[in-house]
Every structure is written in C-alpha cells, then in structure tokens.
Amino acid sequence: xxxxxxxxxxxxxxxxxxxxxxxxxxxxxxxxxxxxxxxxxxxxxxxxxxxxxxxxxxxxxxxxxxxxxxxxxxxxxxxxxxxxxxxxxxxxxxxxxxxxxxxxxxxxxxxxxxxxxxxxxxxxxxxxxxxxxxxxxxxxxxxxxxxxxxxxxxxxxxxxxxxxxxxxxxxxxxxxxxxxxxxxxxxxxxxxxxxxxxxxxxxxxxxxxxxxxxxxxxxxxxxxxxxxxxxxxxxxxxxxxxxxxxxxxxxxxxxxxxxxxxxxxxxxxxxxxxxxxxxxxxxxxxxxxxxxxxxxxxxxxxxxxxxxxxxxxxxxxxxxxxxxxxxxxxxxxxxxxxxxxxxxxxxxxxxxxxxxxxxxxxxxxxxxxxxxxxxxxxxxxxxxxxxxxxxxxxxxxxxxxxxxxxxxxxxxxxxxxxxxxxxxxxxxxxxxxxxxxxxxxxxxxxxxxxxxxxxxxxxxxxxxxxxxxxx
Amino acid sequence: xxxxxxxxxxxxxxxxxxxxxxxxxxxxxxxxxxxxxxxxxxxxxxxxxxxxxxxxxxxxxxxxxxxxxxxxxxxxxxxxxxxxxxxxxxxxxxxxxxxxxxxxxxxxxxxxxxxxxxxxxxxxxxxxxxxxxxxxxxxxxxxxxxxxxxxxxxxxxxxxxxxxxxxxxxxxxxxxxxxxxxxxxxxxxxxxxxxxxxxxxxxxxxxxxxxxxxxxxxxxxxxxxxxxxxxxxxxxxxxxxxxxxxxx
Numbered sequence: 001x002x003x004x005x006x007x008x009x010x011x012x013x014x015x016x017x018x019x020x021x022x023x024x025x026x027x028x029x030x031x032x033x034x035x036x037x038x039x040x041x042x043x044x045x046x047x048x049x050x051x052x053x054x055x056x057x058x059x060x061x062x063x064x065x066x067x068x069x070x071x072x073x074x075x076x077x078x079x080x081x082x083x084x085x086x087x088x089x090x091x092x093x094x095x096x097x098x099x100x101x102x103x104x105x106x107x108x109x110x111x112x113x114x115x116x117x118x119x120x121x122x123x124x125x126x127x128x129x130x131x132x133x134x135x136x137x138x139x140x141x142x143x144x145x146x147x148x149x150x151x152x153x154x155x156x157x158x159x160x161x162x163x164x165x166x167x168x169x170x171x172x173x174x175x176x177x178x179x180x181x182x183x184x185x186x187x188x189x190x191x192x193x194x195x196x197x198x199x200x201x202x203x204x205x206x207x208x209x210x211x212x213x214x215x216x217x218x219x220x221x222x223x224x225x226x227x228x229x230x231x232x233x234x235x236x237x238x239x240x241x242x243x244x245x246x247x248x249x250x251x252x253x254x255x256x257x258x259x260x261x262x263x264x265x266x267x268x269x270x271x272x273x274x275x276x277x278x279x280x281x282x283x284x285x286x287x288x289x290x291x292x293x294x295x296x297x298x299x300x301x302x303x304x305x306x307x308x309x310x311x312x313x314x315x316x317x318x319x320x321x322x323x324x325x326x327x328x329x330x331x332x333x334x335x336x337x338x339x340x341x342x343x344x345x346x347x348x349x350x351x352x353x354x355x356x357x358x359x360x361x362x363x364x365x366x367x368x369x370x371x372x373x374x375x376x377x378x379x380x381x382x383x384x385x386x387x388x389x390x391x392x393x394x395x396x397x398x399x400x401x402x403x404x405x406x407x408x409x410x411x412x413x414x415x416x417x418x419x420x421x422x423x424x425x426x427x428x429x430x431x432x433x434x435x436x437x438x439x440x441x442x443x444x445x446x447x448x449x450x451x452x453x454x455x456x457x458x459x460x461x462x463x464x465x466x467x468x469x470x471x
Numbered sequence: 472x473x474x475x476x477x478x479x480x481x482x483x484x485x486x487x488x489x490x491x492x493x494x495x496x497x498x499x500x501x502x503x504x505x506x507x508x509x510x511x512x513x514x515x516x517x518x519x520x521x522x523x524x525x526x527x528x529x530x531x532x533x534x535x536x537x538x539x540x541x542x543x544x545x546x547x548x549x550x551x552x553x554x555x556x557x558x559x560x561x562x563x564x565x566x567x568x569x570x571x572x573x574x575x576x577x578x579x580x581x582x583x584x585x586x587x588x589x590x591x592x593x594x595x596x597x598x599x600x601x602x603x604x605x606x607x608x609x610x611x612x613x614x615x616x617x618x619x620x621x622x623x624x625x626x627x628x629x630x631x632x633x634x635x636x637x638x639x640x641x642x643x644x645x646x647x648x649x650x651x652x653x654x655x656x657x658x659x660x661x662x663x664x665x666x667x668x669x670x671x672x673x674x675x676x677x678x679x680x681x682x683x684x685x686x687x688x689x690x691x692x693x694x695x696x697x698x699x700x701x702x703x704x705x706x707x708x709x710x711x712x713x714x715x716x717x718x719x
Contacts, residue, residue, distance in 0.1 A: 005588045016576045370572045373533055374633060375561025375589045377554050464533045468572065 001380045010387035017360070021388075024349075024356040025396045031349035032400025032444045035342030036436060037407040042338040044408070044430040046331040052139060053300065053327070062295040062307050063318045064098065064107075066090035087314045089289045094313070098295055101309050103302040108132045109290035111266045112257055113273060118194040119167050126163060128195070129249060129257030130266030134296065139246075142425065145185030146242035152264040157193060158242040160249075163258035164188055181245040191240050198272040199234045231272055346443070349396070350451040353389055357455035361385070361462070368459055369467025382460035389452025390445060397444030404440070405432050480509035480640070480673050481530060486539035488525050488697075499525035501697035502539070509640070512667045512674040512707075514684035514691045522697035523677045524645055530675060531564055531643050532556045544640065561589055565634030567663075569646035571626040573618040573633070579605060580614040583633045590637055604632035608662060624655030631662055642666055644676040648683065660687050 001009075014021045053059045067087035088094060099107040111130040116123050133152045135141075141148065141158075149156050164184040165171050238261065249256040273291060297306045307317045361368070368381055408430040416426040488500035499522045507513055515523040528534040529541050532548050541548045543563065551559060560566075573582045583601040592600070605611055608628035618626050627647060634642060644663060648656030664687050666672045678684055684691050685705060693701030 001588055002591050005591075005594070009588070013576070366572075367574050367576075370574055371585070371589075372557070373531070373560065373566050373568075373572065374586045375557060375637070377557035377561075377589070379554070380557075380589055465528050468533075468568070 001376075001383060003383075006380075006383045006387045007391065009384055010391050013360075013364075013384070014388055014391055017363075020356060020359070021392065024352050025392045025399065027349040027352035028346070028392060028396025028444055028448060029349075029400035029403055031342075031346030031447075032397055032440050033403035033407055034345040035339070035443070036401055036404025036432065036440045037411070038338035038342040039335065039436055039440075040404065040408040040430050040432045041411065042331070042335040043433060043436070044412070044428060046335070047431050048427055048429055049327065049331070058320055059300040060105075060297045060303060061319065062297060062303060062310065063110075064090065064293040064295055064310055065291070065316045065318070066289060067314060067316055068289075090291075090293060090315060091289045094315070095290065095293050097313065098293060098310060101306060103298045103306055105296040105298055106132065106134060107293050107295045108263055109267070110292040110294055111263065111271065111273065111290075113197070113271050115271070116196045117259070118196070119191070124163075124166065126259055127257040128157075128259050128261060128266075130263035131158070131260040132263045141242075141244055141246070143181065143245035144242050145181050145245070146189045146240075148242060149262045150241070152262050153268065154241075154262055155236065155238050155265065156241040156262065157238045158244055158260045159188065159240060160244055160247060160258040160260075164243045181243055185243040188240050188243060193238045193240060195236050195238055197234055197236070197269060199232045200270045200272045201230050201232055234269075236269065346447055350447045353392060353448055353451035354455060356392075357385055357389060357452055358458070360388070361455055361459045365462065365467045368462050369464045372462070372464035373468060378460040381462070382456045385456035385459045386449060386452045389448045389456070393445040393448025394441070396448065397441035400444060401432075401437050401440050408432060478509050479506050480511075480544060481505075481507040481675070482540075482542045483526075483530075484540045484542070486526070486529060486541060487537045488522075488529055488534060489537045498522075498697045500529060500536070503694070503697070503699050504539075505692060505699065505702070507673060507675065509673055510667070510671050512664070512687060512689045513676070514688035514705075515675060515677045515694060516679065516681060516684055516691055517694035517700075518679060520696075521694040523694050525697070526694065527643055527645055527675060527677050530641075531566055532559045557589075561586060562637055563639055564641045564643050565637070565639040567627070567630050567634050567642065567644040567647045569649035571618065571623070571630045571650070573626055573630055575618055578615050578617055579610060579621070579629045582618065582629060583636055586633060586637050600636060601632075604636050605629065607635075608632045622655070623651050624658060627651060627655070627659050628662065631659070631666075635666065639672070641673045641675065644674065646677055646679070648678075648680075656683070663687070 066089060067084045068089065095107050095109060098104065109130075112127060114125065114127050116125050117128075118124075131149070133149065136148045144158070146158075148158070159167070161181050161184060162171075164181075165179055168184060168187060170179050170184070247256065249258075249260075295306060295310065297303050303319050307319055310317050371381060412428065412430040415429055419426055483503055483505050486500055486503045487498070490497040490499060501522070503522075503526060515526060517523045525534070529536055529548070530543065532543075532551070536549050539549075543559070546559070548556065548559065573579070574585070577585070580598065580601050583604055584597050587597045587600060602611065602614065605614060608631050610625060610628055610632065613621060613625060613629075618629070621629070627650075642663065647663065648659055651659060660683065663674060663676065667674045674688075676684075676688065681691075685707075687707060688705055689707055691701070691703050691705055692699065
C-alpha cells in the first residue's frame with residue numbers, strides 16, 4: 001500500500017474509535033507537554049542565569065596587570081614567563097594590541113584614584129573610578145535613580161548609594177534601616193560637585209613643540225624624550241546624574257570606588273595615577289602605564305583563550321572562568337534531570353499507545369482477517385497499525401508542544417506575580433526554542449512508532465483463517 | 472458454454488491439512504487430489520465439517536497445507552512466501568464469503584476500493600473502477616452507504632464487486648447464498664454464473680445445497696471427513712436471458 005493511502009486509512013480508522021484514540025493521544029500530549037514544560041523551564045533558567053552573568057560583567061571579563069606590578073596575586077602563572085623587569089609595560093599600545101585580539105569586545109584601562117570632592121563647601125575624600133560607556137547595561141545599575149552618563153566625555157558622575165548617604169549626612173548607624181535610594185536621589189540629582197585632582201602634564205622640552213593638551217594620547221605619544229612631566233593641581237565641576245542602588249564596583253573589594261565618572265573624561269583629565277610615580281624610574285619612552293586593563297570577551301566560553309593570548313604577550317591575567325564552568329555543569333545536570341522526568345511521562349503515554357493498539361487488534365481481528373483475505377500483505381497490515389501509532393504521535397506531539405508551551409507560560413506568569421509581590425523586577429524564566437518544539441514532536445513520533453512496533457507486528461502475524469472464523 | 476482453454480488451472484496432489492485440537496488430530500483435508508480445468512464452475516459439496524471450506528482456504532492461499540501441494544497456474548502455493556501469497560490473493564483469486572465480510576466502518580465504495588489500495592492503483596483511477604464494479608452488480612445508488620444499512624443481498628453483491636475489482640482468474644465462494652433467502656440467492660448465483668460464462672472465470676463454490684450446485688455448477692466434487700468421495704460432471708442449462716453483457 002502507498003504511504004499516503006496508509007496514512008489516510010490510519011486516520012479514518014482512528015476516527016472510528018474516536019474516544020479511545022483521543023484519550024491515548026491526550027496521554028501522549030501530556031507526556032510531551034511535561035517534557036516541553038520542564039525543558040523550557042530548564043532552558044529559561046539557564047538563559048536567565050546567563051543573562052545575569054553577562055550583565056554582571058564578571059564572567060566575561062579578564063583583568064590584565066603588568067608583571068612589573070609586583071603586587072600581583074602571587075599565583076603560579078606569575079612565576080612563569082618573562083621576569084618582571086624584562087616584561088612589557090601595560091601602556092596604550094599594549095591596550096590597543098589586546099583590543100585587537102580575536103573575541104575581544106573592548107579593552108579599557110582601569111582608571112581609579114583617591115581624590116577630594118567638595119559638596120556644599122564640605123570636603124569628602126573617596127575613591128573614584130572611570131566607567132566605560134558599555135557599562136550602561138550592567139545589572140549593577142538596575143534600580144538606579146536618575147540616568148546613566150549622557151556621553152562618554154560628559155562632566156557627570158554617578159554616586160554609589162552609600163556615598164550619597166554620606167553626602168547627605170545620613171550614614172546609617174549599625175542595625176538601623178538603610179535609607180532608600182529614591183529618598184537619597186531626590187535632593188542630590190542635578191546638583192554639582194567640585195573635584196580636586198592632580199593633573200599629569202608632559203613637560204615641554206626644547207626640541208618638541210607643545211602639543212594640544214586636550215588629547216592625552218597624542219600628547220604622550222608626541223613626547224618621545226619625555227620621562228619629564230609636571231603635576232598640577234586642578235579642579236573640575238561635575239554634575240550628579242545618577243545614584244546607584246547596587247555596588248557597580250563590588251569586584252574590587254577594598255579598592256572599590258564609590259563615585260564614577262565617564263572613562264573618556266577621566267582619561268582626558270590626565271589624573272595622576274598611583275602607578276605613575278613608580279613607573280617614572282624605568283619608563284622606556286615616557287608613555288604612562290596603566291595599573292590594570294579590563295578586557296571584555298564576547299562570551300564566557302572564550303575567556304580562557306583570550307587569557308592565554310594575553311599571557312603570551314607577557315602580562316598577568318585574572319578571570320572567574322572556573323565559576324562559569326561549574327555553573328554550566330549544574331545546568332547540564334538540571335536539564336538532564338528535567339528531561340528524565342519529562343521522558344517518564346512520555347513513557348507512561350507510550351504504554352497507553354501499546355495498550356490502545358493491542359486492544360484495537362483484538363477488536364479488529366476480523367477486519368484484519370478480511371483485509372488479508374482480499375490481498376493485504378503482512379507489511380500492509382503492519383504499516384497500517386504503525387501509521388495509526390504514528391498519527392497519534394503526530395497529533396500528540398503537536399498538542400503536547402502547545403500544552404507544554406502554555407504550562408511554561410502559566411508558570412512564568414505565576415512566578416512573575418510572585419516576584420512582583422516580593423518587589424523584584426519580572427523575569428523570563430521559561431523559553432521554548434525551535435529545536436525543542438521540533439525535537440519534542442519528533443520524539444513523540446519516534447516513541448509512538450516504537451510503541452506501535454509490537455502491536456503492528458502482532459497484527460501482521462494474525463492468521464486470516466482464524467481471524468475470519470472469530471465472531 | 473464459453474471455455475477459455477482446456478488447461479489445468481488448479482491442481483492439488485495428496486493435499487492434507489491437519490489441526491491439533493487438544494489431544495485430537497483433526498484431519499480437515501486428508502489426501503485430496505483434484506484437477507480443475509480453467510473456466511470450470513466447480514461446486515464443493517459436503518456436510519459441515521467435511522473439509523470443503525478448509526480445501527477452499529488452501530486454494531485461496533489463506534492457509535498452508537500440512538502436506539501435499541496446491542498448484543494454481545503452475546505456482547505451488549505451499550512454496551510461496553507470505554508476501555507472495557498475499558499478492559496471489561490480491562491478483563489471482565477473488566473471494567466471497569457466507570457472511571459477506573465487508574468492513575463495517577467503510578462505505579461500499581471504500582470497501583470495493585480497498586483491494587485497489589493494496590494493489591497500489593493510483594487514487595484517481597480507484598474511484599472510477601470501484602464505481603464501475605458496483606454499477607455492474609446494480610449498486611450504483613448505494614455507493615456511500617455502509618454495509619449495515621444494506622440488505623444481505625446487497626451486501627453480497629458488494630462483496631462480489633470487491634472480489635472482481637482486481638480482475639482475478641478465479642472466484643472462490645464459500646456458501647455465498649448461505650445467509651440469503653432463495654430469491655436473493657438466485658440473484659447472486661446468476662451473477663456468479665455470468666462471471667463464469669462471460670468473463671471466463673474459474674469458479675470454485677463451497678455449498679451444502681445440492682440443488683443449487685446442480686442448477687449452476689458444471690462439476691460437483693463431494694467431500695466427507697476431509698476425503699474426496701465423489702466427482703461428477705453436471706450438464707447445466709444456461710439461463711442466458713438473465714445474463715447481462717459488458718466486461719469489467
């Protein structure tokens with residue numbers, strides 16, 4: 001029999017005992033649905049964690065330090081490679097080289113300095129840091145009041161909540177409730193701060209013309225003779241544009257900054273860095289070196305390769321790549337277990353198919369006998385029962401995917417209602433990718449066909465004389 | 472009377488079919504050797520349990536002999552594979568049963584079309600052929616009816632149409648009038664005779680009604696306890712007035 005005819009006959013046979021076959025199909029659907037729902041939640045959670053990690057910037061970041069900086073982490077890697085005194089300086093050209101490496105999104109210097117700020121004529125001393133514009137999407141700014149910097153060179157600052165509290169004289173006492181970021185933001189946003197800082201300026205030498213001091217790079221690059229520079233005390237007025245609720249610089253521990261300004265602005269101010277003085281003595285060409293360079297990698301999986309490449313250049317590196325590996329392993333195990341539970345439901349459903357088809361053989365013995373008497377071959381009969389199982393699988397698969405999608409959605413909505421009550425922003429914890437849709441349907445069909453194997457071959461083996469005698 | 476040729480179409484040699492039922496061995500067919508010439512109308516007569524239906528099943532390729540041979544058109548059915556036997560049932564023989572054996576969930580048209588599906592005939596040709604066959608047995612107004620909505624005579628006519636749809640050389644009928652009143656029985660028998668005379672089909676009909684066999688069959692074979700007990704020719708008066716023309 002032709003395949004199309006077989007399928008057509010199968011569908012009409014299934015319609016004949018509609019109730020029983022629909023119940024079997026529902027059984028398959030429930031199996032597929034639980035499989036899809038569980039896997040979609042697993043995938044959703046994994047993606048959520050992935051998004052969080054991506055936004056946190058912890059797992060795709062490599063911190064590069066110079067081997068000349070002897071305050072390293074004292075790790076094994078630092079004992080290999082070139083001796084500190086022979087290692088390259090971590091300067092602008094090194095940064096550009098790193099930025100050119102494959103899979104590197106950006107490499108920017110870490111500029112941080114302790115400085116004095118004046119707010120309403122009162123001085124405050126704190127650590128400041130430059131923030132690249134790409135940090136805008138960092139989840140550390142979730143719940144921030146105000147806005148991110150308007151541009152990469154705007155004279156604007158974002159305060160960390162605790163510093164904002166200090167400015168307002170609201171430093172919380174131990175045990176008491178922290179002031180909310182909204183309350184802190186109201187009196188501060190749009191206000192001005194005055195920053196005092198030490199500017200490093202290349203000292204003009206007799207054989208070079210004075211260059212435009214507004215561009216740090218050109219000034220330094222055009223000062224080949226220059227280990228000579230001056231330090232000038234300056235002031236700049238900055239506008240408070242945002243108060244962050246979280247701590248964007250938490251990775252730095254003790255050295256973390258509590259006030260942030262745009263990185264380009266910080267660079268252009270040529271603020272004297274703590275390392276500048278140290279490097280003065282052994283600087284090769286007068287180019288200032290960076291203490292650290294932060295490198296953002298396209299994805300956490302490429303961190304290791306990028307780290308290796310940077311090490312080859314003669315620098316020290318640091319990343320939290322191992323943590324992501326164990327996290328990925330956790331999700332692989334989670335997915336596996338969710339999949340196993342889903343498959344159990346499908347296994348129950350396939351027993352339903354076997355049962356339905358075996359019952360159908362008993363019920364349709366005579367019909368099978370007739371078909372054989374008028375010329376149906378074993379493979380025709382087998383194919384027919386096989387097709388019936390397949391059709392149930394196809395329907396069950398489609399309905400199941402829809403059902404699983406709906407279940408996942410309901411769980412997602414329910415979770416978001418809960419999150420909202422707990423004052424958390426809504427999250428997408430459920431995701432149904434195309435491969436899951438197609439895979440689940442294919443899985444349902446394969447399982448159904450496997451379940452149909454035994455009933456079909458039993459039907460095919462039926463002796464027509466016996467079957468026709470049976471009344 | 473039309474005879475295709477005087478060649479042997481069916482030939483059984485010491486044919487046996489034994490069943491085991493508990494401890495007892497039942498010799499349903501026990502050493503039967505017969506030769507049927509192409510175009511003959513043979514009636515297999517005997518009381519119930521005489522083995523006539525078992526013999527017919529062996530010739531139909533529905534059953535396999537315990538020993539001996541059934542040779543139909545030079546092929547030994549005992550040596551055919553299951554697939555080949557199915558092909559044989561599909562193309563070489565057509566069967567009609569006492570209880571009609573139409574599939575109740577299908578309409579008459581679908582029932583008659585079913586062997587064409589197994590024969591992998593294109594779907595656009597199938598319906599035309601099935602309609603033609605049903606028209607031939609006078610059921611063109613009943614195409615979309617299910618078997619249960621029809622009288623016994625109509626059901627048997629539909630099963631005749633189904634038996635003929637693949638143009639077999641042999642028509643094997645197992646008590647075709649057993650469930651019918653005498654008038655519809657006659658109607659069915661006239662159709663069978665028509666197929667024998669106009670289409671040159673070889674007919675083997677199982678019956679226990681000797682009068683029916685005498686009226687229609689050209690040869691009567693008597694069985695008892697699975698053995699051949701009589702074989703006689705019969706001169707039949709052709710009821711040509713009832714024969715309709717045209718071939719399938």
